[in-house]
Amino acid sequence: MKTYAIAAIPGDGIGQEVVPAGERVLQALAATEGGFAFDFEHFGWGGDWYRQHGVMMPADGLEALRGKDAILFGSAGDPKIPDHITLWGLRLKICQGFDQYANVRPTRILPGIDSPLKRCKPEDLNWVIVRENSEGEYAGVGGRAHQGHPIEVATDVSIMTRTGVERIIRYAFKLAQSRPRKQLSVVTKSNAQRHAMVMWDEIAAEVARDFPDVHWDKELVDAMTARMVNKPATLDTIVATNLHADILSDLAAALAGSLGIAPTGNIDPERRYPSMFEPIHGSAFDIMGQGLANPIGTFWSCVMLLEHLGELAAAARLMHAIEAVTAQPALHTRDLGGQATTADVTQAVCHALKASQD
Ligand code: NAD
Numbered sequence: 623m624k625t626y627a628i629a630a631i632p633g634d635g636i637g638q639e640v641v642p643a644g645e646r647v648l649q650a651l652a653a654t655e656g657g658f659a660f661d662f663e664h665f666g667w668g669g670d671w672y673r674q675h676g677v678m679m680p681a682d683g684l685e686a687l688r689g690k691d692a693i694l695f696g697s698a699g700d701p702k703i704p705d706h707i708t709l710w711g712l713r714l715k716i717c718q719g720f721d722q723y724a725n726v727r728p729t730r731i732l733p734g735i736d737s738p739l740k741r742c743k744p745e746d747l748n749w750v751i752v753r754e755n756s757e758g759e760y761a762g763v764g765g766r767a768h769q770g771h772p773i774e775v776a777t778d779v780s781i782m783t784r785t786g787v788e789r790i791i792r793y794a795f796k797l798a799q800s801r802p803r804k805q806l807s808v809v810t811k812s813n814a815q816r817h818a819m820v821m822w823d824e825i826a827a828e829v830a831r832d833f834p835d836v837h838w839d840k841e842l843v844d845a846m847t848a849r850m851v852n853k854p855a856t857l858d859t860i861v862a863t864n865l866h867a868d869i870l871s872d873l874a875a876a877l878a879g880s881l882g883i884a885p886t887g888n889i890d891p892e893r894r895y896p897s898m899f900e901p902i903h904g905s906a907f908d909i910m911g912q913g914l915a916n917p918i919g920t921f922w923s924c925v926m927l928l929e930h931l932g933e934l935a936a937a938a939r940l941m942h943a944i945e946a947v948t949a950q951p952a953l954h955t956r957d958l959g960g961q962a963t964t965a966d967v968t969q970a971v972c973h974a975l976k977a978s979q980d
């Protein structure tokens with residue numbers, strides 16, 4: 623029997639509630655599936671680690687993760703530590719260290735979930751946003767000088783490389799090609815940003831020639847926000863820069879009902895390193911420690927983890943169990959207008975998995 627080695631990194635805030643829930647669901651799945659098992663190793667990195675050691679994760683932390691089949695991540699973000707320290711010290715260290723350059727974010731309106739889009743039928747919204755995850759606006763290049771003086775200056779320089787742009791656009795075309803509609807929207811801002819985004823557009827047109835069966839269009843990022851709200855059915859696969867896709871995917875999550883539902887994978891498509899799966903939400907300081915966190919985003923991320931491992935039947939079974947649970951309003955957490963707890967939803971998904979055993 624195959625045993626998958628999984629690193630669990632709950633991190634901070636509600637990450638510490640939803641990652642153990644995800645582990646329970648994956649173990650319940652393995653127990654009812656039979657063909658494989660999970661061996662979890664837990665890493666207590668994050669804000670508490672920072673208070674004890676002065677860093678978010680150990681200097682040799684990546685080495686401990688390198689041999690894993692996948693990483694299940696919660697959130698980095700602590701009310702008492704500046705966000706740029708927690709983010710760069712843990713999550714981005716792993717994403718960049720393992721060159722997880724494709725951040726993949728599916729969005730659908732799950733059964734039983736109410737979208738704020740009143741004229742949108744659930745089948746009208748079925749998107750995957752592909753976010754460039756290694757450079758661009760979040761390259762980390764820049765600096766500050768004359769700090770505290772009137773002449774103080776600060777820069778965040780967006781870096782776009784031909785290699786970086788080409789690989790993410792090619793990944794997006796391939797993904798679009800694998801989906802029934804074979805449709806890709808390339809998000810840009812080449813009207814105002816006249817260097818890197820123009821190169822981005824040129825590379826998109828070049829890569830498109832290798833995918834003659836994919837219909838593609840180009841949309842300015844500001845217009846894209848309106849299109850997502852007004853014409854959701856015209857979209858399928860979407861590719862955008864690090865910053866643009868960061869914002870568009872939170873909008874997508876909200877349009878699909880809640881930030882608490884949305885999953886993501888930080889993927890190394892070449893499989894040189896382990897990929898990392900996590901809900902898109904953060905530490906949710908306002909609800910942490912109260913059992914109110916919606917674990918569905920983490921469970922859906924576990925579906926993506928299973929797909930990445932090639933366990934497609936098990937992934938589909940977990941997705942069905944999740945949908946069976948979201949379909950019941952009595953099992954909605956507070957972000958969805960319900961009263962269920964993290965534990966209630968977790969237990970219900972585990973039961974649904976047992977019920978679907980044969
Ligand atoms: P957030 O996602 O933590 O919370 C935004 C709102 O959504 C809050 O009202 C929260 O209660 C709600 N929410 C989020 N997830 C939920 C869930 N699973 N169930 C129910 N409600 C949920 O975003 P924020 O407030 O902007 O950030 C808080 C901290 O998290 C910051 O430190 C930020 O840097 C960090 N953060 C980390 C990541 C990450 O590690 N991937 C992502 C986003 C934010």
Ligand code: MN
Binds near residue numbers: 868869872
């Ligand atoms: Mn974000």
